Amino acid sequence: MDIGTISKPHERLAELLAGEMDAVNTLIRTRMASEHAPRIPEVTAHLVEAGGKRLRPMLTLAAARLFGYGGDHHIRLAATVEFIHTATLLHDDVVDESAQRRGRPTANLLWDNKSSVLVGDYLFSRSFQLMVETGSLRVLDILANASATIAEGEVLQMTAATDLRTDESVYLQVVRGKTAALFSAATEVGGVIAGASEEQVRALFAYGDALGIAFQIADDLLDYQGDSKATGKNVGDDFRERKLTLPVIKAVAQATPEERAFWERTIEKGRQQDGDLELALGLMRKYRTLDATRAGALGWAAKAKAALAVLPDHEIRDLLRDMADYVVARLN
Incomplete structure (x- = not known):
């Protein structure tokens, strides 16, 4: 592509x-x-x-x-x-x-x-x-639930963002609130209003959910290895803002006591100094967490494409499949 x-x-x-x-x-x-x-x-x-x-x-x-x-x-x-x-x-x-x-x-x-x-x-x-x-009460139910999930995700992120106990399951909850909830609701209500079958509506939800998660994981990875001209962000902004995203969560999970003390100082306490970003990137390379994060994004993109199997054979379906590839193509 x-x-x-x-x-x-x-x-x-x-x-x-x-x-x-x-x-x-x-x-x-x-x-x-x-x-x-x-x-x-x-x-x-x-x-x-x-x-x-x-x-x-x-x-x-x-x-x-x-x-x-x-x-x-x-x-x-x-x-x-x-x-x-x-x-x-x-x-x-x-x-x-x-x-x-x-x-x-x-x-x-x-x-x-x-x-x-x-x-x-x-x-x-x-x-x-x-x-x-x-x-449509069904549509109201879907979008009202999505709105609640978004708000819940924001509050969860506020409390979990600088807490080193935040693990991958909490991160996924935050991502579902931040990004995936509205993607999945957007595709789901389109199918509901058009009279799609229950199986197809579930597939639209699954597609939007997986697409949103792949999109956000890719975004979090690009913060550490993206081209700032293309992303509009400086490399390491998330680190400077003390955000616990997947590449860091994976590094913290494998950290030695000395490395954990580094993450506590920079992320939990926010006492950052010159050279800390380079040290953080070194730890991510040591534990290959950027590679693992990329694999996670690609895995969710594959789930999004798999969900499309039960939908009608249509030009739109092909474009939705390409969209799943595109959100992670930035990582190549």
């Missing part, structure tokens, strides 16, 4: 779904308007117009198209998914005290934390209005 051209599967998917994505974007602009509080569309537009791949709403549209859906509820659901995602980004940037997102200043930096939190709340409320308009 040529990663540098239009062959990127999310770009091909965007081309295929262009008309529906236009309808989603129009609905987003309509629903983020506010008659009484102009600050709301100002803040939301800053984030929504910043670009991004719109991967989550595209997954909803793709799942509905896969089953030949002819209505318009999938447009509402795709907008719902994007609103939930945008709301969580606004809240995340406040929690993480971030100054930049997608290469632009964050809303909390341009306005303030209060605006970011309250506009995020507004978008969550809007997302629930959109869900209700589909008239």
Whole structure:
């Protein structure tokens, strides 16, 4: 697969779904308007117009198209998914005290934390209005559960991020909250609204879940061995921010008492000094944790592709398979 051209599967998917994505974007602009509080569309537009791949709403549209859906509820659901995602980004940037997102200043930096939190709340409320308009309790159940999982994952990450007792099962729980819950809900509701069978709906959930996990593990690995121009992050940002991600968790699990003391100082206590990142990378190389993390990401991508087997033979299904390859192709 040529990663540098239009062959990127999310770009091909965007081309295929262009008309529906236009309808989603129009609905987003309509629903983020506010008659009484102009600050709301100002803040939301800053984030929504910043670009991004719109991967989550595209997954909803793709799942509905896969089953030949002819209505318009999938447009509402795709907008719902994007609103939930945008709301969580606004809240995340406040929690993480971030100054930049997608290469632009964050809303909390341009306005303030209060605006970011309250506009995020507004978008969550809007997302629930959109869900209700589909008239499907099943859809409401899926997206409400996903919203709860996302919030739970954020709280868990806050307490587990600098705790060396955090193991791979806790990390996976955090990743499911941070990333995979919305991927799996996005694909699942597209199938539900289009009348897919129970087996197919379960497959769509499994695909989104595995795709989200592969995506996040790849992201965490690229923090230690990615090209900063391509990723938009500096190598080792997660280490400097004391985030316990999979490459470090695997190194801590095998650490000698002396090495554990190093991780306690740098991650738990945050007392970092010159040369610590190089030492951390040396320990990851010693225990081959970057290789093991890469193998984990590839394993989840393979699970995502395997889940597609029960879905209809369709151009969309091929693109979803390519998407699973693409999220880990960055690791080659």
